Amino acid sequence: MSRIAAAFTDAGADGRLVIAPYVALGYPDMPTSVALARAYVDAGANMLELGVPFSDPIADGPTIQRATQRALAEGATLTGCIEAAATIRASTDAPLVLMGYANPFLQWGYEDLARDLRDAGVDGLIVPDLLPDDNEELALACSAHGLDVIPLVAPTTPSDRIGRVAERGSGFLYCVSLTGVTGRRQDLQTGLAAFLQRVGESAALPRAVGFGISTPAHVRALCGQAEAAIMASALIDIFDAAPPSKAVARAAAQVEAMADAAACR
Amino acid sequence: MTTTADTHTPDAAGYFGTWGGRYVPETLVPALVELEDAFMRLRDDSAFQTELERLLHHYAGRPTPIYEARRLHEELGGARIWLKREDLAHTGAHKINNALGQALLAVRSGKRRVIAETGAGQHGVATATVCAMFGLECVVYMGEEDVHRQALNVVRMRMLGAEVVPVTSGSQTLKDAINEALRDWVTHVESTFYLFGSATGPHPYPLIVREFQKVIGIESRAQMLEQTGRLPDTVIACVNGGSNAIGIFHSFVGDPVGLVGVEAGGTGPAQTAATLEAGSPGILHGAISYLLQDEDGQIAPTHSIAAGLDYPGVGPEHAYLRDAGRASYVSVTDEQALEALQTLARFEGIIPALESAHAMAHAIELAPTLPGDALILVNLSGRGDKDMDTVVSALGAAG
Numbered sequence: 001m002s003r004i005a006a007a008f009t010d011a012g013a014d015g016r017l018v019i020a021p022y023v024a025l026g027y028p029d030m031p032t033s034v035a036l037a038r039a040y041v042d043a044g045a046n047m048l049e050l051g052v053p054f055s056d057p058i059a060d061g062p063t064i065q066r067a068t069q070r071a072l073a074e075g076a077t078l079t080g081c082i083e084a085a086a087t088i089r090a091s092t093d094a095p096l097v098l099m100g101y102a103n104p105f106l107q108w109g110y111e112d113l114a115r116d117l118r119d120a121g122v123d124g125l126i127v128p129d130l131l132p133d134d135n136e137e138l139a140l141a142c143s144a145h146g147l148d149v150i151p152l153v154a155p156t157t158p159s160d161r162i163g164r165v166a167e168r169g170s171g172f173l174y175c176v177s178l179t180g181v182t183g184r185r186q187d188l189q190t191g192l193a194a195f196l197q198r199v200g201e202s203a204a205l206p207r208a209v210g211f212g213i214s215t216p217a218h219v220r221a222l223c224g225q226a227e228a229a230i231m232a233s234a235l236i237d238i239f240d241a242a243p244p245s246k247a248v249a250r251a252a253a254q255v256e257a258m259a260d261a262a263a264c265r
Numbered sequence: 266m267t268t269t270a271d272t273h274t275p276d277a278a279g280y281f282g283t284w285g286g287r288y289v290p291e292t293l294v295p296a297l298v299e300l301e302d303a304f305m306r307l308r309d310d311s312a313f314q315t316e317l318e319r320l321l322h323h324y325a326g327r328p329t330p331i332y333e334a335r336r337l338h339e340e341l342g343g344a345r346i347w348l349k350r351e352d353l354a355h356t357g358a359h360k361i362n363n364a365l366g367q368a369l370l371a372v373r374s375g376k377r378r379v380i381a382e383t384g385a386g387q388h389g390v391a392t393a394t395v396c397a398m399f400g401l402e403c404v405v406y407m408g409e410e411d412v413h414r415q416a417l418n419v420v421r422m423r424m425l426g427a428e429v430v431p432v433t434s435g436s437q438t439l440k441d442a443i444n445e446a447l448r449d450w451v452t453h454v455e456s457t458f459y460l461f462g463s464a465t466g467p468h469p470y471p472l473i474v475r476e477f478q479k480v481i482g483i484e485s486r487a488q489m490l491e492q493t494g495r496l497p498d499t500v501i502a503c504v505n506g507g508s509n510a511i512g513i514f515h516s517f518v519g520d521p522v523g524l525v526g527v528e529a530g531g532t533g534p535a536q537t538a539a540t541l542e543a544g545s546p547g548i549l550h551g552a553i554s555y556l557l558q559d560e561d562g563q564i565a566p567t568h569s570i571a572a573g574l575d576y577p578g579v580g581p582e583h584a585y586l587r588d589a590g591r592a593s594y595v596s597v598t599d600e601q602a603l604e605a606l607q608t609l610a611r612f613e614g615i616i617p618a619l620e621s622a623h624a625m626a627h628a629i630e631l632a633p634t635l636p637g638d639a640l641i642l643v644n645l646s647g648r649g650d651k652d653m654d655t656v657v658s659a660l661g662a663a664g
Contacts, residue, residue, distance in 0.1 A: 055563040056440065056549060058447045059290045065434060077561050102288055102548045104562035129288045129548070133278060154292035156454060165291070179292055180452040 003095035003123045004148055004171045007046045008206045008227055017222060017262035020047040020208060021255050022099070022232035024067040025084050026076025027053075032248070033071075034084050036239070039252035041092045044259030048088065049126070049210075049230060052081045052100030059128045061183030063233035063240075078104050082120050089121030097150060097171075099126040105138070114141040124148035124171045132168035139168065150174050151205075155195045159202045166203030172228060173205040178212050184234040185212035188221060196225045216261035223264035231258060275581075279468020282588060285581035287467040288548045289447075296454045301469040303374050308476060313369065320365050321480065324398065325355045327362075329481075331488040331642070336612040343632040344639035347497065349485045349513060351646045352617065356391045358647030359481060359509045360462060364391035366477030368399050371458035378402045378457045382446040384411055384439030384505075385573030385620060386418025387647055388462030393427035403427040406446045408438040411572045417651050436566050439576045443550050463506025464580035467551025471511075471580050478512025485642060486516045493640060499523040499631065502644035503623040504594060505538065505573065507580035509646035514592060523593070526583060527627045529569035529620075530596035536568035539596035540579040541587055554581045570599035570659060571619035573647075601626040603659055606649060618647035619655065 001009065011018045021040045025033050037048050053068035053076050060068070078100075085096055098117060105113050105127065117125065124147055130138065132151055142149045148171025153162050156179060166173050175196060178189040189212065199207050209222055210230030219229045235251045242250040279285050287297060307313040321327040330353065334346045351359040371379055379401045383389030389405040396403035405422055409431045412419055422429050435441040443466075450459045461470045464478070489497055500517050502510035504526035514524045528539035537543055540555045547556035549564060557565040557577035569575040586592035597605075602619055605626035610616045617625055621644070628643045635641070649656070 055435065056444050058444050058550070059451065061448070069435070072563060079561075103556070103558070103564075106546075106548055106553075107558070107560070107562035128290050129551075131287060131289070131291065131294065134286050134288060152291045154290070156292050156295045158295060161294070176290075176292060179454055181448045 002146070002148065002171070003093065004047070007095050008172065011046060012227065016264050017219065017226065018046045018208065018228035019044060019255065019259045019262045020049055020228055020230045021045050021235055022049040022051055022230060024051045024053070024064060024071060024236060025081045026071030026074055027067040028070060029074050030076060030080055030084055034087050036248050036251060037088045038091055039248050040255045041094050043252040043256040045094060045255055047095045047097065047228070049232070050081065050085055050096055050098050052078055052098060052104060054101040054104060057101060059181055061181040061233060063184065063236050064182050067236050078108055082116055085122050086120040095123040096121060097124040097126055098122050102127050102130040110138045110141040114145040114147055117147060118145040122147065124150050126150045126152070126174060128152060132165050152176055153199060155179055155189070155191065159198055162199055162202040166205050169205070171205070172208045173199065173203055175199055175207050175209045175226065176211045177209050180211070182211050182233050184214045184237050188212065188218055193225055216257045219258045219261040220264070229258065229262060275468060275472055281582045281585035284554050284584040285468055285471055285552050287551060288553065289467045289551045290451055292451050293454060297467055297469065299374070303370055304469055304473050307370060307373060313373065317366055317369055321362065325361045325365060326353065327480065328484045329353050331485055331492065334613050337609070338632070340612055341629060341632045343637065344498070344635035344641045346628055346632055347489065347640065347642045348615070348645040349481060349642060351481060351509065351644060352615070352621070352648035356387070356394050357650065358387040358391070358618065359478060359512060360388045360391035361394065362480055362512070363462065363474050363477040363508060364388070364395045364460060367458070367460045367473065368395040368401065371401065371460065372399055374458065376456065376458035378453065379460050380404045380406070380446050380449050380457055381460045381462060382406050382439065382442040383462065384442065384575060385571065385618070386411065386415040386422065386651060387573060389427070389429070390418050390421050390425070392460050392462070393422040393425035396427065397425045404449065405429050406432050406442040406449070408436070408442050409433045410437040411439065414655055415572050415651055416654065438567070438572070440564065447550070462508065464508040464511045464582060465506040465550065465552055465554065465578055471552065471582055474508050475511045475515060475582060478508050479515040481509065481512040481644060482514060482516030485513060489640070489642060495640070496520050496522050497640040497642035498635070499525060500642045500644070501525045501527060501624045501628050503527045503574060503620050503646060504579065504583060505529065505576050506578065507583045509644050511580060511582055513644040514586070518591060524586070524591065525627060526592055526594040527623045528594055528596040529571055529574035529623055530598045531568040532599055537596070538567040538569040538575050538577065540577060541583065541594040542596050544577070549578050552581050554584045555579050570602060570655060571623065573618070573620040574623065595627055597623045597626040599659070603656065605629055606656065615645070616649035617645055618649045619652045621646045622649070
């Protein structure tokens with residue numbers, strides 16, 4: 001069983017959600033982002049989403065835009081991100097999912113990418129601007145190397161398309177919680193429960209909910225409606241608001257609080 | 266992906282050959298499918314076409330004339346040069362053709378909020394104009410750097426009732442304006458029509474923009490036959506996203522006519538926006554095409570004196586025409602474009618936009634090398650009023 005499948009199986013057996021925080025690799029610098037990833041696992045994260053910076057992140061709001069632009073300014077590259085993933089892999093068995101926009105992956109070459117990610121101990125790939133309709137070459141390469149390509153669905157996705165999208169991917173289904181870009185939100189989007197129910201009826205893959213998941217209360221609200229919660233911008237905002245010497249611990253404390261909420265007790 | 270049999274229609278997945286496609290977040294897919302369906306339905310709808318033709322004629326001032334640049338010919342020798350006068354269309358550029366077509370689509374689709382990106386401001390002005398005329402809410406995203414260098418167009422857009430949002434991320438030019446417009450669209454997709462200005466972006470935009478711009482080629486082909494008795498030997502247009510070029514090329518693709526796209530070469534290879542000349546295949550803003558990028562796949566900074574040519578991508582149909590050997594692409598520097606702008610002003614009394622001055626610069630270079638019975642048709646895509654500040658400071662800097 002893959003690490004991703006095992007994480008969902010274990011969480012399901014305990015009646016809890018998989019907690020999957022996002023780390024912007026290279027922000028504020030590569031060593032700190034690696035330390036942050038490790039701290040998140042220690043705080044109870046069951047899976048890590050590792051963000052690869054891109055110059056034109058069209059699905060991201062101001063927080064992740066700023067973090068990834070800073071990472072690029074600090075010299076982050078895909079080479080550096082893959083090395084960071086391998087470093088993180090050396091200290092944890094948690095599934096690692098790389099998330100990034102299509103062009104840097106295309107330039108690396110999909111076949112080489114799949115092999116290099118597998119060698120680094122990465123388990124899956126999320127590419128928000130590469131639809132299953134256009135990703136055949138990447139999907140074949142990843143499948144050959146045992147990597148999951150995680151498909152995304154959104155509240156605007158019709159039910160019949162949800163089924164088709166899910167069939168073209170594996171691992172889990174990334175459910176974008178809202179119509180919009182990434183970023184911290186006060187409340188979950190109205191209609192989220194109905195959307196997640198529609199996804200559950202249309203697809204067999206476990207549902208991971210991301211975009212706007214900002215507080216332990218948001219996580220608790222997903223109990224019984226999804227199988228995983230992904231949090232990103234809210235953690236970066238907490239990291240940024242803290243004094244540098246305490247930033248990693250503060251962000252990890254939020255992951256711990258969200259992991260508690262994910263127990264669904 | 267499958268390949269398309271001809272240059273006229275992308276395949277069902279939106280590819281011209283291997284270029285184009287739909288590389289967008291999932292949230293936008295239903296909106297793009299809906300747009301494609303609406304466009305396919307309405308382009309065969311006679312009421313829609315009649316309304317569009319009425320507006321193009323009575324509102325935009327079409328057909329625009331072709332004009333022979335005789336004094337320029339006397340000066341240069343060689344081929345005779347004809348200009349397709351898109352600068353005479355309402356709002357001063359070809360952008361109005363597409364803006365009218367897409368705004369009619371928006372109205373027919375029941376969307377009352379329109380967003381657009383703009384570089385030079387010409388597409389923003391055209392969009393603000395048609396939104397005022399149709400009574401639609403209009404938001405235009407424009408890079409902060411372009412807000413400064415095209416200040417006149419910002420005033421025009423605001424006068425027309427549009428909200429102009431300066432974009433301060435990234436390079437603060439057209440690329441970043443498109444990023445921000447896409448983010449707006451992802452957020453307000455149910456209520457909002459994205460009136461895309463260039464022949465690039467996700468399918469069906471490259472097709473839609475070409476179809477609304479092909480009137481340039483249809484008119485000028487008939488006008489050349491009528492006024493010169495034959496087709497031109499060469500058609501020249503400036504290219505970045507490439508809407509004016511694809512608009513004039515389209516009607517000549519099946520003819521024995523040379524098609525030349527002129528990219529912005531900036532100050533030279535280190536500071537350029539010549540994507541087909543200096544770029545490589547990549548994915549940006551919804552399409553796979555040529556891009557200016559670094560070896561890590563990050564989009565590279567561009568430079569052109571013409572804000573409307575300062576984008577690191579190119580429309581997928583141009584990539585296809587280049588690969589197929591049907592069109593060729595050259596580049597012209599800032600300096601050559603400035604020189605051509607002044608030449609046309611002094612010999613013909615026409616001040617072209619800096620974008621169109623790139624096409625003129627190549628025509629001026631090419632004409633003397635051709636025989637006296639050769640005909641060149643240049644798409645004079647816009648007028649230069651908006652560029653006077655830029656031209657004055659560039660000439661001042663040059664001494």
